[in-house]
Amino acid sequence: MAKIELPYVAWRQGRPRFVPGARERALGYKGQDLKHETGEWYSLDEAHAFAIARRDEIRAQRKTGRKLKSPPVPKGRAVSDLWETYIKSDKHKSLAASSQKTYGKWVKPLKAEPLWHAPVGSVDPVVLKGLHEKVKKERGLPMANGTLAVISAMLAWGRLHNWLPRDRNGQPMANPATNLDLESPEPRLRVGTDIEIRTLVEASDLVEIDGVPMSAIGDAVLTGLFTGQRKKDILEFVPGAQSSTRVELVQSKTGARVSIPMAPRLVQRLAAGKVRRAQADYRVVLSNIIVNEGTGLAYNGGTFTDHFAQVRAVAIAGVVDEEATRIAREIHAAEQRNTEPPTIWKLAPCPSLAGFTFPDLRDTAVTWYARAGSTVPEIASITGHSLASIYQILKHYLALDGELADNAVKKLVEWMEREGLAV
Template sequence: MRRGTAAVAKVTITISNVSWRGGRPRYQPGPKHRKLGLKGQDLKRLDGSWMSAEEAAAWVEAQLRPRIAEVKAAKAAGKRAPRRKAPGAYTLEDLFEDLWKSPKFTAGEPVPGRPKRKVLAPATIRDYRAKAAALAAFDPELYGSDVAALSKPILVGLHERLWHDKGHHMANAILKTLSVALSYGVRKELGGLKHHPALRLGIEQPDARVRVGTIGEMTAMIRAADAIGLTMVGHAIMLGLMTGQRQTERLALMDAGHEKGWRRFRQSKTAAIVEVPETPQLTARLSAAATERRVLGVKVANVVVDPKTGAPFTQSTYNKVYRQVRTAAVAGVKDAAGAWIVEPCPTLADFQDRDLRDTAVTWLARAGCTVPEIRSITGHDPRTIYSILKHYLAIDREQASAAIGKLVLYLESEGAAL
C-alpha cells in the first residue's frame, strides 16, 4: 500500500424494504406490502433532510411495522384502515379541511355595508367534497402526506393510476379538485406551499360527452314513465326538453302560472324566475302534474314531486326512478293482454337525465333558433351552446340538407350558371 492512502471497506446497509441511493433512503414496498395498499416514500426528517441509517431503521420499527399490523387487522375485520397523518406535517387532508372553511365554501357572517360574498353552488361544493373523498379512498397515504412534498412527477403518476383504475373523466375531475385546493394553499402559503405542483401537467382532456335524444326516443321515455305509473318522471323529462334546465333546477321549479303565452316558474331555493314560451306539450304535462298534486294532497308548489312522500324529489330518489323508467323504455312495456303499450327502444340504454339539456339545445337549433335565443331559454353560456352544436350539428344531415337548399336558392336567385 502506498504511503498516504488507505483501504476503505465498502459498507453495505441492509434495512428491510429500504433502498439506498447515494446516501438517500427510500421505503420500497415489496409485493406483499403493495397488496396491503402501502406506497413507497422517501425517508426524510421534518426539515426535509435525509434520514440516517439509524433513523431509517427506527422508522421501520416505529412506523412501518405498526402500520402493517394496523392494515392487516383492518382487512381481517373487513374494514378500511384509518389514514395515517405524517407527524408534524401540514397534510393534504389539512389543506382540504382549510379549503372547506374558505369564503367560497362558507360565506361566513355578512359584513355591514359590504357586498355579500359569492359562494359556490351547493351542488358544486358537494362535487368537490366527493372528489376529495374519492382521492382519500384511492390513495390514503398520499392524502395523509405533507403537501410540501408534492411534485409534478408525483401528480402525473397519480393521474396515470387514477385513469387506469377509475377512467379518464374521473381522473381529470379528481386532479381538478386537487388543483383547486393547491391553488388556495399557494395563495395563503399554507404548509409552506409556494409553488403550484399541479400546473401545466400536460393532462389530456377527454372528448366532451354530447348525447342528443331523438323525438322517437324521448316519446318512448315519456310513454314508459306513464305506463309504469311514474308520470312525475315524465313531467320532469318534458320540463327538461322544453326548458333546458338542469336536473336540480327542474326538481326545484314551482309553477308560477302563465301570461300572454309565457309559462313562469320560480326556483324554490333561490326564488329566481324562469320564463319560457308555452308549448302544447308542456302545457298538457303541467296541467296533468297539477291534477296529480291535488289528488295527492301535496302542499308544496313544486311542479315535480315524489308521489310516495308528497315532497320534492331528492336527487338520489329521482335518479333511481329515472333509471326505472329508462329500463322500461329500453325493454318496452306491454299491457295485460301482451300487446305493446311502448315498443322497445334499446338505443336509450346510454341516455342519461343530464342529456336532456343537450337535447333541448339541439332541438332548438334544429328549429332555427339562434344562439342568443337558445341562451334566453336554457341559460347556457354561449360557449357551451357552441360546444354542443359543434359536436352534434356539424354532422347533422338535416342541417347540412337545409344549408345546401339555401345555397341552391341563392344561386338560382343570382342567375348563376356554373
C-alpha cells in the same frame, strides 16, 4: 481531491435522491427527492450531510430489528388538513351544493393514498401525475380527472392562504397540479330522438310504483326538453304569481337568470299534472311543477333518478297488451299460420334508450332548438348556457346531423339562384 461519500443517494444532473436498497425498504425506508420546502434541491454538501446521517440512522435501526415507523407529519400542515380547511372556506361554500357533493366524491381516492397524510410542501407534479395514472387504472379516467381537479382547486386556494412553501424571493410556489397535460375523455353528447322522448313520456303514464303512476317523470322529461334546465332547477321550480305559463328562475349552479315561455305541449302536460295532484289526498299540495306523487312531497335527486331509471327500463322493454296479444295468438293458432305468434304492444320497445340519462335532455334541448333555426344567443336565453358551451355542444353535434348539412346546402343553392350566381 478527497472523494465525497453519498451512501444511498443517487445524483442525477444536480438532483439528489435518497434511494434505499431492498434491505432498507424492508425496514420501512422509502425513496425521496432531496429538496427543501421551497422546492430547491439540496446542494452537494447538504446531500452529503443527509447521506451520512441517514446511513448512521439505518445502521442503528437495523440493530433494533424493527421496522421503521412512518415519519411524523408536522401537525396541521398535511394535505388532509388543507382539505379540511378548504371545505370550511368561503370559496368552497360558494359552490353549488351539487358541486360540493361532487368534490367530496372526487377526493375519496386521494384519502386512500399516502399523499393524504404527507406535508403539503411535498406535493409535486411527478407525484400527482402518478396518482392520476393510478386512479385512472383503478377507477377510470373521469374519476382520475375529477380527483386532480379537486386537488388543483384546494392547492390554488392554499397558495393564496399561506399553505404552500415559498421560494427564495418569498413568493408562494406555483400550484403543482397545473399544466399536467392530463388525458381528457371524449366529450359525451347524447341527443334524444322524437320517438325516444315520446316513449319515455308514454312509459311514465304506464309505470306504477306502489300503485302510483309515474306520470310526474313524463312531466319532468317534457320540461327538460322544452326548457333545457338542470334536474335540480326543474325539481325546485315553482311558477310565479305573475304567470303560470313561463319558467322564470335563477339557476342554482351558475346564477344565470332565465325567463322561458312554456310551449303549448308543456302547458297542457303540466296542467294535467296539476289536476292529478289536486285529486290526490295529500295533506299539503305543493306548488312545484314536479312532485313525487307517491308522497305529495318535492322530489329529492336520488329518488327522482331511481324513478326515472324505472320508467326508462319499461320504455326500453316495451309494454305488452296482454289481452290483445292473447286474442291475436288464438286467431293465429286457429288459422295455423306458419309465422311467429304476434305480440300486440301498448308501448313498443325502444332499446335505443339504454344509457339515456335525464341530463341528456339538456343537450337535446340545445340541439333541437338549433335544428329549429334558433340562434345561439336565443338558445342561451332559454337554457342559461354560456355561448361557448353552446358552441361546444353544437360543434360535436353538427358533425353527426345530416339534416342540418342538407338544410345548409339547400339554403346555399337557393341563395345562389336568387343572386344569379352560375359557378
